[in-house]
Amino acid sequence: MRQFIVLGHDVPTTPDFPLDALPSEAGRLDVLCRCVNSAFFLSHDLRDDVRVSLVLQDDVTITFEGSDLHRLNPDERSTAALVRKALEHKDEAIGHMAAESSPGVSISRKDFATTLSEAADGGTVVQLHQDGDPIVEREPPANPVFVLSDHHDFTDEEAALLSEQADARVSLSPRALHADHAITVAHNYLDTDGFSEY
Amino acid sequence: MRQFIVLGHDVPTTPDFPLDALPSEAGRLDVLCRCVNSAFFLSHDLRDDVRVSLVLQDDVTITFEGSDLHRLNPDERSTAALVRKALEHKDEAIGHMAAESSPGVSISRKDFATTLSEAADGGTVVQLHQDGDPIVEREPPANPVFVLSDHHDFTDEEAALLSEQADARVSLSPRALHADHAITVAHNYLDTDGFSEY
Numbered sequence: 289m290r291q292f293i294v295l296g297h298d299v300p301t302t303p304d305f306p307l308d309a310l311p312s313e314a315g316r317l318d319v320l321c322r323c324v325n326s327a328f329f330l331s332h333d334l335r336d337d338v339r340v341s342l343v344l345q346d347d348v349t350i351t352f353e354g355s356d357l358h359r360l361n362p363d364e365r366s367t368a369a370l371v372r373k374a375l376e377h378k379d380e381a382i383g384h385m386a387a388e389s390s391p392g393v394s395i396s397r398k399d400f401a402t403t404l405s406e407a408a409d410g411g412t413v414v415q416l417h418q419d420g421d422p423i424v425e426r427e428p429p430a431n432p433v434f435v436l437s438d439h440h441d442f443t444d445e446e447a448a449l450l451s452e453q454a455d456a457r458v459s460l461s462p463r464a465l466h467a468d469h470a471i472t473v474a475h476n477y478l479d480t481d482g483f484s485e486y
Numbered sequence: 487m488r489q490f491i492v493l494g495h496d497v498p499t500t501p502d503f504p505l506d507a508l509p510s511e512a513g514r515l516d517v518l519c520r521c522v523n524s525a526f527f528l529s530h531d532l533r534d535d536v537r538v539s540l541v542l543q544d545d546v547t548i549t550f551e552g553s554d555l556h557r558l559n560p561d562e563r564s565t566a567a568l569v570r571k572a573l574e575h576k577d578e579a580i581g582h583m584a585a586e587s588s589p590g591v592s593i594s595r596k597d598f599a600t601t602l603s604e605a606a607d608g609g610t611v612v613q614l615h616q617d618g619d620p621i622v623e624r625e626p627p628a629n630p631v632f633v634l635s636d637h638h639d640f641t642d643e644e645a646a647l648l649s650e651q652a653d654a655r656v657s658l659s660p661r662a663l664h665a666d667h668a669i670t671v672a673h674n675y676l677d678t679d680g681f682s683e684y
Binding site: 319322333459464486 | 527659
């Protein structure tokens, strides 16, 4: 299983935002929607061995589970609608129990530390960093966990948590990439078994 | 210069479509908007050595010129607004002369054959194909031209034109990728000088 955790620092944790102003009125939810797209879509297919966890304001986590997903469309607006629907179900999420809001999409009251620690259990946490080892030099792990941030850098606290849990620190590119592009590159590295199988 | 030509088979060539229904009422313009995003965006930066040509219905070409672009935002809706604005200026494009509709965005009455042939002049046309050579085995060209299609396959005529002009036929991945993801992988291949420099 490939896991991607994406931190949305400004995305509202209540569903009162319009779908036609994602950059300005939904805390750049468009960034997270593009990450969901990159994580799941293949041409005429969905990747079912993928889980994406969107951590909003270090307060709630919305999880997209590839094996159960239906009705995911590639455009930002429809993915944002799934996120908004999940937020409408927040009150049904008690403790760390998740509430499913649509097939394969659920919401839970988990902060970043909890979501990361659960993903790390059985997974290899890969920290993406421009000063990391070139990813081409690393053997692809069986169950990688990639952690990405939205348009903001990680906070010091988030970066410390990630460094603590990370099993590897790698660089995907000499250029600084958007989170959704980083996900695409990570998939390509895994799909090609380290840029060797085509 | 890196060039990407993307064919939009169903995108309207008149500006009478709503921005809040791109998949259903704008011929999957959302696909093309994501291609523009992948082609230009770096984290907190735009790639200025890139040109994207969107060919709509083999009738008009909308060109995004990295060196002149301002006001490009990463979300689909705002890019679609730039396309719609370009279509509003279609009548100003006479013959093959382009009309600029916003900084770095212009429209011209060029079909695919014309746009491809202009790009091929001084550029290396790279055909993406699952049966092509693994891209990792090829030296990155100085001025590559990648040609991609939207959610439809190339028509027989388009495929024939492309094969005729192509200098190389390469595979980016063992999986069939969306066009925007293919652009991201192509950039990563070029940025890393063939997955060797990080």
